Amino acid sequence: MFVKNKIRNLRKEMNITQIEMAKALQITRQSVTAIERNKYNPSLELSLKIARFFSKPVEEIFYLEEDNND
Numbered sequence: 001m002f003v004k005n006k007i008r009n010l011r012k013e014m015n016i017t018q019i020e021m022a023k024a025l026q027i028t029r030q031s032v033t034a035i036e037r038n039k040y041n042p043s044l045e046l047s048l049k050i051a052r053f054f055s056k057p058v059e060e061i062f063y064l065e066e067d068n069n070d
Helices: 007-013 018-025 029-036 043-052
Strands: 001-005 062-065
Touching: 007 029, 007 043, 018 029, 018 062
Parallel strands: none
Antiparallel strands: 001 062
């Protein structure tokens, strides 16, 4: 299973740039990019901050995707 997220879609719906989001979360724009591309899974603390940023439960932002090789 892989952890995936809906951050890019949520951010675009709110017309927020990666830089604005990074500043609000006190992380780098590169971190936002890596998280959006599912190259990096944020810590639990950062996941909770992201959920608060979007005013959504964590499970509406992050989800598990099945590995088709199982």
